[in-house]
Amino acid sequence: MSALLEVDGVSRRFGGLYALRDVSFSVGEGEIVGLIGPNGAGKTTCFNVVSGTLAPSTGTVRFKGHQIAGLKPSAIVALGLARTFQATTVFPTATVLENVMRGAFARTPVSPLASLFNTGAARAGLAASEERCARLLERLGLAPFRHQPAGELPYGHQRRLGVAIALAAQPQLLMLDEPVAGLNPEESAEMGRLIRDLHETEKVTVLLVEHHMRLVMGICHRIVVLDHGEKIAEGLPAEIRSDRSVIEAYLGTEEEA
Amino acid sequence: MHDPRLPTTGSGRLPGSAAGRTWAVRLGALAALLAAAALPHFVSNQFYMHMANLALLNAIFTMSLGLIAAVGQLSLGHAAFAATGAYISALGALHLKLPPLLGIAASGLATALVAAILGKILLRLRGVYFVLVTFLAGQVVTLVALNWESVTRGANGLVGIPPISVLGYSLGARAQFYYFALAAFVGVFILLRALMRSQYGRAFRSIAENIELAESSGIDASRYQVIAFAIGSGIAGAAGAVMAHYIRYVSPDTFTFHESVAYITMLVVGGRQTLTGAVLGAAFLTPLPELLRGFVSMQHIIYGAVLVSVLIFLPGGLASIGHRIAKMTRGGRPRP
Amino acid sequence: MDFSTLLAQAALNGLVIGTMYMLMAIGFTLVFGIMRIVNFAHGEFYMLGAFSAFFTYAQWEVPFVFCLVIAALTIGALGALVERAIIRPFRNDELSGMIATLGVSVVIQNAAVVAWGPTPRAMPNVVDGVLSVGPFTFPLSRLVVIATAALIFAVFWFFMQRTRTGRAMRAVAQDADTALIQGIRVNTIYPIAFAISVALAALAGALMAPIFSVSPFVGLTPMLKAFVVVILGGLGSVPGAVVGGLLLGLIESFTATALGSLVADILQLLLVILILLVRPWGLLGQKEA
Numbered sequence: 001m002s003a004l005l006e007v008d009g010v011s012r013r014f015g016g017l018y019a020l021r022d023v024s025f026s027v028g029e030g031e032i033v034g035l036i037g038p039n040g041a042g043k044t045t046c047f048n049v050v051s052g053t054l055a056p057s058t059g060t061v062r063f064k065g066h067q068i069a070g071l072k073p074s075a076i077v078a079l080g081l082a083r084t085f086q087a088t089t090v091f092p093t094a095t096v097l098e099n100v101m102r103g104a105f106a107r108t109p110v111s112p113l114a115s116l117f118n119t120g121a122a123r124a125g126l127a128a129s130e131e132r133c134a135r136l137l138e139r140l141g142l143a144p145f146r147h148q149p150a151g152e153l154p155y156g157h158q159r160r161l162g163v164a165i166a167l168a169a170q171p172q173l174l175m176l177d178e179p180v181a182g183l184n185p186e187e188s189a190e191m192g193r194l195i196r197d198l199h200e201t202e203k204v205t206v207l208l209v210e211h212h213m214r215l216v217m218g219i220c221h222r223i224v225v226l227d228h229g230e231k232i233a234e235g236l237p238a239e240i241r242s243d244r245s246v247i248e249a250y251l252g253t254e255e256e257a
Numbered sequence: 258m259h260d261p262r263l264p265t266t267g268s269g270r271l272p273g274s275a276a277g278r279t280w281a282v283r284l285g286a287l288a289a290l291l292a293a294a295a296l297p298h299f300v301s302n303q304f305y306m307h308m309a310n311l312a313l314l315n316a317i318f319t320m321s322l323g324l325i326a327a328v329g330q331l332s333l334g335h336a337a338f339a340a341t342g343a344y345i346s347a348l349g350a351l352h353l354k355l356p357p358l359l360g361i362a363a364s365g366l367a368t369a370l371v372a373a374i375l376g377k378i379l380l381r382l383r384g385v386y387f388v389l390v391t392f393l394a395g396q397v398v399t400l401v402a403l404n405w406e407s408v409t410r411g412a413n414g415l416v417g418i419p420p421i422s423v424l425g426y427s428l429g430a431r432a433q434f435y436y437f438a439l440a441a442f443v444g445v446f447i448l449l450r451a452l453m454r455s456q457y458g459r460a461f462r463s464i465a466e467n468i469e470l471a472e473s474s475g476i477d478a479s480r481y482q483v484i485a486f487a488i489g490s491g492i493a494g495a496a497g498a499v500m501a502h503y504i505r506y507v508s509p510d511t512f513t514f515h516e517s518v519a520y521i522t523m524l525v526v527g528g529r530q531t532l533t534g535a536v537l538g539a540a541f542l543t544p545l546p547e548l549l550r551g552f553v554s555m556q557h558i559i560y561g562a563v564l565v566s567v568l569i570f571l572p573g574g575l576a577s578i579g580h581r582i583a584k585m586t587r588g589g590r591p592r593p
Numbered sequence: 594m595d596f597s598t599l600l601a602q603a604a605l606n607g608l609v610i611g612t613m614y615m616l617m618a619i620g621f622t623l624v625f626g627i628m629r630i631v632n633f634a635h636g637e638f639y640m641l642g643a644f645s646a647f648f649t650y651a652q653w654e655v656p657f658v659f660c661l662v663i664a665a666l667t668i669g670a671l672g673a674l675v676e677r678a679i680i681r682p683f684r685n686d687e688l689s690g691m692i693a694t695l696g697v698s699v700v701i702q703n704a705a706v707v708a709w710g711p712t713p714r715a716m717p718n719v720v721d722g723v724l725s726v727g728p729f730t731f732p733l734s735r736l737v738v739i740a741t742a743a744l745i746f747a748v749f750w751f752f753m754q755r756t757r758t759g760r761a762m763r764a765v766a767q768d769a770d771t772a773l774i775q776g777i778r779v780n781t782i783y784p785i786a787f788a789i790s791v792a793l794a795a796l797a798g799a800l801m802a803p804i805f806s807v808s809p810f811v812g813l814t815p816m817l818k819a820f821v822v823v824i825l826g827g828l829g830s831v832p833g834a835v836v837g838g839l840l841l842g843l844i845e846s847f848t849a850t851a852l853g854s855l856v857a858d859i860l861q862l863l864l865v866i867l868i869l870l871v872r873p874w875g876l877l878g879q880k881e882a
Contacts, residue, residue, distance in 0.1 A: 077472075558699070568683070569679070
C-alpha cells in the first residue's frame with residue numbers, strides 16, 4: 001500500500017504554545033483513517049495544516065509526493081485533496097445544486113474567460129458539470145432538494161451536502177471534520193454508512209477527525225491518537241481500544257466528564 | 258426559517274414559466290432602452306438632461322462598486338479611482354492633445370492596474386483592514402491632487418478640458434453627450450451581467466458567502482477578489498474620465514470621500530444583490546438632492562437617514578420591493 | 594529661534610496631538626475589539642465634544658473640569674442611544690454595521706452644520722501663562738491638555754482593570770463565545786462599551802477645542818489619525834492604541850516641522866500602507882491564526 005498522504009514531523013506554534021508538536025503519520029491509498037484525541041489535542045489544527053488553511057511552523061506534508069505544506073487551500077484541492085467543515089458546511093443562500101456546482105469549480109473544464117463570452121464549449125462544459133453534480137446529488141439522496149436554498153435544509157441534510165460539495169471536487173483523499181457532530185444517533189449511523197459506501201464504490205480514501213467513538217471504531221481501518229499536540233498512539237481500532245496511554249489520555253477523561 | 262430575499266422556487270418550478278419570464282424581462286429591457294433613447298426628443302429642459310447624464314454616470318459608478326461588493330469587500334476609495342481616472346485623461350488631453358476617447362480607455366486601464374497592485378497587497382488583509390486602507394488611499398489621492406500644484410493646479414483644478422468627440426463629431430452638448438453616456442451605461446451593464454453569470458460570478462458569490470468553503474472548493478479567493486477590485490476600480494476610473502470630459506473641469510472637490518459614500522448609499526438603497534439594484538439606487542438618489550437645492554446639508558442628512566433606514570428596514574434595497582409584493586400577492590407568509 | 598527650541602516645541606506639540614490621537618484610537622479600537630464594529634462616526638463624536646466644550650466653557654462659562662464631565666456624560670449617553678437604535682440590528686453583519694455608521698456620520702455632521710453653521714469658531718485657552726525650564730518655555734495650556742489626557746487614560750485603565758463591567762468588557766473582547774457562556778450579557782456590555790468609546794472621543798474633542806478651532810468638520814482628521822493608529826497598533830489592541838497614538842503624534846510633529854504638514858500627511862499614509870505590507874496585523878497586534 002503506497003502512502004497517499006505523508007505528514008512528517010509537523011509542528012505548529014501559536015505564540016509560544018505548541019498546538020502540534022512533531023506529529024508524523026501517513027494515510028495509504030484506499031484507507032479510512034481516524035484522527036482522534038480529547039478536546040484541545042490538536043486534531044483540528046492538524047486538519048487545518050493538512051488542508052492548507054494553516055501553514056505548519058515546521059515539518060512537511062506530502063500528498064501524492066507533492067510537498068503541500070503552506071500551499072493555498074485552492075491549490076491543494078486542485079491536486080485532489082478536499083475537506084469538509086464542522087460548522088460552516090454549505091453556502092446557505094445558494095441552491096443545493098449551485099452549492100455542488102461551486103464545489104466542482106476546480107473540476108469544471110471551463111475557463112472563466114470562455115464562460116464570460118459564453119462560448120459553445122463553455123456551455124457544453126458547464127452542462128456536463130451540472131449533469132455530474134446532479135448525479136452526485138442523486139447518489140447522496142439530495143436530489144429532491146436541488147432547487148432549495150441550502151440554508152433551508154434540515155441540519156442533517158446540510159452536513160450531507162457538505163460532503164457532496166467536497167466530493168464534487170473529485171478528490172482522491174476526502175477529509176471529514178467531525179462529520180457526525182450535532183447529528184442524532186440515526187443520522188450518525190446513516191452518515192457512517194454513507195462514508196463506508198463512498199469508500200467502497202468511489203474508491204475514495206478518507207481521513208476523518210471525530211469525537212464519536214462508535215463511528216470511528218466502526219468504520220476506520222486505522223486510528224491515530226493525538227494528545228496535547230503530540231501523537232501518542234497509532235494502530236488498528238482493536239489495538240487503540242486496549243492501548244493504556246490512550247485509555248488514560250482519552251477514554252479516561254471522557255468517563256470523568 | 259425563511260429568508261424573504263430568496264427566490265423560493267421549489268422543485269415545482271416549470272421550465273416553461275421561467276422561459277416566459279425571461280422573455281418578459283427581455284421585452285421590458287428593450288422597451289426601457291427605447292424609451293431612454295427617445296428621451297432627448299421629449300425633454301428640452303437642459304437641466305433635466307444634465308440630471309439624466311449624471312444618473313447614467315452614477316449608475317456606472319454604483320454598478321462597478323457593486324462588483325467589488327459582490328466578493329464581500331467594501332471600497333471607501335471608489336471616488337478616488339474616479340478622480341485618478343479623471344486627472345489622467347484630463348492631463349492627457351490638455352498636455353499631450355490625447356483624444357478623449359483614448360484618454361478614457363487609458364484611464365480605465367491605469368486605474369485597473371493600480372487597483373490590481375493595491376489589491377494584491379491589501380487583500381491579504383481581513384475585510385476591515387481593507388476598508389480602512391481604501392479609505393486612507395482615498396485621502397492620499399485627495400491630498401496629492403491638492404498639493405501637486407505644478408501638475409494638478411491644486412485646489413483650482415484643471416479647467417478647459419475638451420469634450421468627447423466621436424469621429425470628429427463633438428459631444429459637447431448635453432443631449433449629445435446623453436447618447437454617449439447611455440451607450441457607456443448599457444455597455445457596462447452588459448459586461449457586468451455577463452461577468453456575474455459566468456464562472457467568475459460563481460466564484461465571486463462563493464467567496465462573499467463563505468470564503469473558507471470557497472477556498473476549499475478550489476476557488477482562489479484572493480485571485481478573484483483582486484480581479485473584482487481591479488475591474489470595478491478600472492470602470493470607476495474610466496467613468497471618472499468620462500465625467501471630466503463632460504463637465505470639462507476636474508478639481509480635488511470633484512470626487513471626494515462624500516462621493517464614495519454617495520455611491521455606497523446608492524448601492525445599498527437600490528439593493529446590493531443585483532445589478533438592477535445599483536441602477537435603481539442611482540436613478541432614485543441622483544435627482545433627490547436637486548429637490549433640496551440650496552440646502553446642501555439637508556441633502557446630506559436625507560442621504561444619511563435614507564441609508565440607515567434602508568439598511569435596517571429594507572436590507573434588500575429598492576430592488577427587493579417588487580419581490581416582496583409578488584410574494585405577498587402569491588399568499589406567501591408575511592415577514593416574521 | 595534656535596534648533597533646540599524648535600525641537601522642544603516640536604516634541605511638546607507632538608505630545609499634545611499624540612494624546613489626542615491616543616484618546617481617539619482607544620475608543621475606536623475598544624468598540625472594534627468588543628463589538629466588531631468599525632465606527633465611521635467616531636470623528637463626529639469628537640466634533641460634538643468640541644462643540645459641547647465651546648458652549649459650556651466659552652459661552653456659559655462653566656469651569657472647564659465640569660465642561661469635560663458634561664461632554665463625556667451627554668455624548669456618552671447619545672452614544673448608548675445610537676448603539677441601541679442603529680448599531681444593534683447589525684450585530685452579526687460587520688459590513689452593514691460599518692455602512693450604517695457611515696450614515697450616522699453624515700447625519701450628525703450635517704445636522705451640526707444646520708444647527709451651528711459651517712464657520713469655525715475660536716475658543717479661549719483654559720489657562721494662560723508659560724512654564725520656563727532652563728532655556729525652554731512651554732505654554733501651560735498645552736501642558737494641561739497632556740496632563741488631563743493622562744488622567745483620563747488612568748481613569749479608563751482603572752475602570753477596565755478593576756471594575757466588574759471593565760473586566761466583563763475585556764472578557765468579551767478576548768473571547769466573545771466563552772464570555773457569553775459565562776453569563777456576560779451583551780445587551781448591557783455593548784451600549785456601555787460604545788458609550789465609553791464615544792465619550793473618550795468627546796473628551797478628546799473638548800480638550801482640543803481651545804487649541805484648534807471648533808466647526809462641524811473638525812472630526813475628520815482625528816478619525817483619520819485614529820485609523821492610522823489602529824492599523825499601526827493592531828485593530829482591537831488598547832496598548833497598541835496608546836503607544837501608536839503617542840508615537841504618531843511625535844513623528845507627525847517632527848516631520849511637519851522638517852518638511853511641512855501636507856508632505857508629512859502623505860508620507861504618513863504611505864508609511865501605513867508600507868507597514869501593512871510587512872506586518873498586516875499591525876506593529877503591536879497579534880497575528881491571527
